[in-house]
Structure formats: C-alpha cells, structure tokens
Amino acid sequence: MEYLVVKWLHILSATFLFGTGIGSAWYLLFSVVSRNVAAIAVVSRIVVTADWLFTATTMVAQPLTGFYLIHLAGYPLHSKWIMWSVILFAIAGLCWFPVVWLQMRLRDLSAAAAANGTPLPPLFWRYFRIWVVLGVPAFFAFLAVFWLMVAKPM
Structure with a gap:
C-alpha cells in the first residue's frame, strides 16, 4: 500500500x-x-503566486517521492532512464529558478506601468524574451521526464 500512496x-x-x-x-x-x-x-x-504555491512545492516533492519510489521498487540508481530523468529535471529546475525571478520582475514592472498609465518599459520586454527562452528547454525537459517516468526504458 505504501508504494501506491507514494x-x-x-x-x-x-x-x-x-x-x-x-x-x-x-x-x-x-x-x-x-x-x-x-x-x-x-x-x-x-502566475507568481501559482509558482510559489504549486511549482515550488512540487519541485521539492518530485525528487523526494521519485527517489523513494526508486528505493521501494528496487530500481538501480544507475539505470539510464533514472539518470536521464534526474539530469533533465535538473535542467528544468535550472531554467525555473531564473524564470521565477523574471516573473517577479515582470509582475513589478507591469504593476508600475498599470498604476502610472504608462507603456511597459524596454526592460519588461527584455525580461520577457529571456523568460520565453528559458521556458522552452524547461518545457521539453519536463516532457521528456514524463515520458521516462511512464516508459522506464531499460
């Protein structure tokens, strides 16, 4: 039962x-x-609130539950699908940390522009472009992790 709960x-x-x-x-x-x-x-x-409530907590829960499942199921840690899952999850995480910071800047810059009735500043657009560039590899890394998690190719 414990395995199914985890x-x-x-x-x-x-x-x-x-x-x-x-x-x-x-x-x-x-x-x-x-x-x-x-x-x-x-x-x-x-978006910033959702990231802190859901994404941050699940970024912690995923490796904790994942490694515990590996332990419970008896999979060797050196399995290629596990190693690739960890690498891709780390890549996604390395993209996510700056994305959170960027989203907070986008939030602050857009709130100031809305309050002042001014257009978005050039810095907003620069941060937004970086946000998009970081989001693409994170998205594909998570897709690959999902596939590895389901398929567990040996």
Whole structure:
C-alpha cells in the first residue's frame, strides 16, 4: 500500500508541476501578446503566486517521492532512464529558478506601468524574451521526464 500512496503523490505532484507550469506560461504569454498592461499586471501577479504555491512545492516533492519510489521498487540508481530523468529535471529546475525571478520582475514592472498609465518599459520586454527562452528547454525537459517516468526504458 505504501508504494501506491507514494506513486499517487508522485503522479499528483508531477501533474501539478507540469499543469501549473504550462497553464501559467499560457496565460502570461497571451496576456503579454495582448499588450493590455492592466491584464498583464493581474496575470503576472497570479502566475507568481501559482509558482510559489504549486511549482515550488512540487519541485521539492518530485525528487523526494521519485527517489523513494526508486528505493521501494528496487530500481538501480544507475539505470539510464533514472539518470536521464534526474539530469533533465535538473535542467528544468535550472531554467525555473531564473524564470521565477523574471516573473517577479515582470509582475513589478507591469504593476508600475498599470498604476502610472504608462507603456511597459524596454526592460519588461527584455525580461520577457529571456523568460520565453528559458521556458522552452524547461518545457521539453519536463516532457521528456514524463515520458521516462511512464516508459522506464531499460
């Protein structure tokens, strides 16, 4: 029973991690594309909150439950699918840490522009481009981790 509970928690946290990530990216991307400063300010504030509530907690839960599942199932740590999962998860995490910082800057810059009735500053657009560039490898890394988690290729 313990294995099933941990597996359920692992799958649930993976779902929250990926779902929050893709949902947040979708809404932030399309609010920015709209160029509606007030909408961008609201969405970026919500995205930052969602990242701290869901993404941060699941970034911790995933490796904890994953390594415990490996232990419970008796998989060798040197299995290629496990090593690749860890590497890809680390790549996604290394992209995510600056993305969180960027999202907080995007939130602050858009809130100031909305409050002052001014356009978004050039720094906003620079941060936004970096946010997109970091989001692409993180997205594909998480997709690959999902596949490895399900397929467990030997």
